[in-house]
Amino acid sequence: MAFSCQRQAAAGRAAPRTSSRRVAAVPRPVVLAAAAAAPAAPAPTPVPPSKLIDGKAIAETIRSEIATEVAAMKQQYGLTPGLAVVLVGSRKDSETYVRSKKKACAEVGFDSYGTDLPADVSEEELLKVVEAYNADPRVHGILVQLPLPKHISEKRILDAISIEKDVDGFHPLNMGCLAMRGREPLFVPCTPKGCIELLERMNVPIAGRKACVIGRSNIVGMPAALLLQRRDATVTMVHSKTPDAARICSEADIVIAACGVAEMVKGDWIKPGAVVIDVGINAKDDPTAKKGYRLVGDVEFDGAAARASLITPVPGGVGPMTIAMLLQNTLESARRAAKGEAAPAH
Numbered sequence: 001m002a003f004s005c006q007r008q009a010a011a012g013r014a015a016p017r018t019s020s021r022r023v024a025a026v027p028r029p030v031v032l033a034a035a036a037a038a039p040a041a042p043a044p045t046p047v048p049p050s051k052l053i054d055g056k057a058i059a060e061t062i063r064s065e066i067a068t069e070v071a072a073m074k075q076q077y078g079l080t081p082g083l084a085v086v087l088v089g090s091r092k093d094s095e096t097y098v099r100s101k102k103k104a105c106a107e108v109g110f111d112s113y114g115t116d117l118p119a120d121v122s123e124e125e126l127l128k129v130v131e132a133y134n135a136d137p138r139v140h141g142i143l144v145q146l147p148l149p150k151h152i153s154e155k156r157i158l159d160a161i162s163i164e165k166d167v168d169g170f171h172p173l174n175m176g177c178l179a180m181r182g183r184e185p186l187f188v189p190c191t192p193k194g195c196i197e198l199l200e201r202m203n204v205p206i207a208g209r210k211a212c213v214i215g216r217s218n219i220v221g222m223p224a225a226l227l228l229q230r231r232d233a234t235v236t237m238v239h240s241k242t243p244d245a246a247r248i249c250s251e252a253d254i255v256i257a258a259c260g261v262a263e264m265v266k267g268d269w270i271k272p273g274a275v276v277i278d279v280g281i282n283a284k285d286d287p288t289a290k291k292g293y294r295l296v297g298d299v300e301f302d303g304a305a306a307r308a309s310l311i312t313p314v315p316g317g318v319g320p321m322t323i324a325m326l327l328q329n330t331l332e333s334a335r336r337a338a339k340g341e342a343a344p345a346h
């Protein structure tokens with residue numbers, strides 16, 4: 001197979017990178033909840049703002065950088081980046097994510113295209129939709145929202161997305177290039193890319209540090225470990241069959257938690273001074289919350305924050321970065337199209 005993943009300049013590689021600029025100062029929340037009335041029970045010590053990695057603010061900065069580049073691209077090439085989002089079925093969480101992706105597109109000046117299909121759509125029908133977007137020159141990125149219904153082969157659908165429009169970075173050729181030395185993927189998966197971007201924008205050194213990645217999924221844990229390892233961290237991966245996860249985690253300078261188990265990573269799993277990136281998004285019953293639940297991560301926040309030097313909150317940490325990275329990948333794809341870079345044979 002004549003295939004090259006090597007056209008992308010920098011996304012999967014160690015710094016320096018050109019696709020995003022470092023922010024000089026990261027906006028931090030300034031006001032701690034004022035203790036107007038003393039709480040009846042002792043509340044956990046508030047986390048100092050200086051410990052928080054404000055993913056929401058960093059993602060906003062990135063989105064405004066992207067908006068500036070989109071305006072320039074429109075002027076220089078008369079080209080507007082386009083993202084196609086395909087949603088199958090009517091899972092509430094998927095509908096919410098798809099809505100926020102389309103809104104983010106509009107805010108930075110992208111065109112977005114959407115196809116909503118019923119949960120019982122056939123694999124063949126879905127493939128036709130993907131193929132139509134593959135052939136559409138207005139579309140620079142294609143995202144098929146996961147998970148797909150059981151009767152559809154995720155593998156077959158992800159394989160059908162043109163690697164040049166694979167802004168999720170889930171195609172096996174992009175994944176394979178990420179795993180190989182001397183190769184560069186065309187796109188790096190958005191969530192792990194967002195985790196690394198947070199570390200870099202917070203000036204957290206990665207090279208030579210010990211990292212622990214909890215979870216080994218294709219979309220988060222595995223590519224996160226590969227990205228850290230590409231930046232010369234020594235990475236240990238923990239999964240559901242790992243017998244001594246707490247001990248392994250407690251040796252790490254950098255922890256990326258992506259196991260999908262609410263608040264599994266406890267405070268005493270965290271080495272004092274470590275940096276904690278919590279990817280998890282879990283709904284936890286909370287009768288005091290408006291919706292009857294609140295979002296928590298895979299890390300028990302208060303306990304971990306007491307020991308960490310930096311930690312991401314949930315929500316407002318990795319989630320907004322995932323969307324910012326999706327926009328960044330789509331912009332990069334449009335830039336390649338504008339420059340007429342040759343398509344690799346595949």
Ligand SMILES: NC(=O)C1=CN([C@@H]2O[C@H](COP(=O)(O)OP(=O)(O)OC[C@H]3O[C@@H](n4cnc5c(N)ncnc54)[C@H](OP(=O)(O)O)[C@@H]3O)[C@@H](O)[C@H]2O)C=CC1
Binds near residue numbers: 217218320
């Ligand atoms: N913020 C964001 O943008 C995003 C957030 N997420 C969130 O991140 C989390 C992970 O997502 P995803 O990777 O898709 O999840 P998956 O369910 O696909 O993978 C979970 C991984 O965690 C491992 N795991 C499960 N239980 C344990 C355990 N008890 N101890 C150690 N490891 C365990 C599994 O191990 P094994 O391989 O052995 O089964 C698996 O590798 C979820 O909370 C999800 O909602 C996901 C995508 C984006």
Ligand SMILES: Nc1nc(=O)c2c([nH]1)NC[C@@H]1CN(c3ccc(C(=O)N[C@@H](CCC(=O)O)C(=O)O)cc3)C=[N+]21
Binds near residue numbers: 096190317319
């Ligand atoms: N093809 C595909 N690509 C994906 O990238 C993909 C996917 N399928 N399926 C589902 C997961 C999940 N995911 C999230 C994106 C944004 C937030 C996000 O913005 N979260 C906010 C708000 C959360 C809320 O309020 O509901 C936050 O954490 O602050 C979360 C999770 C992308 N995923």
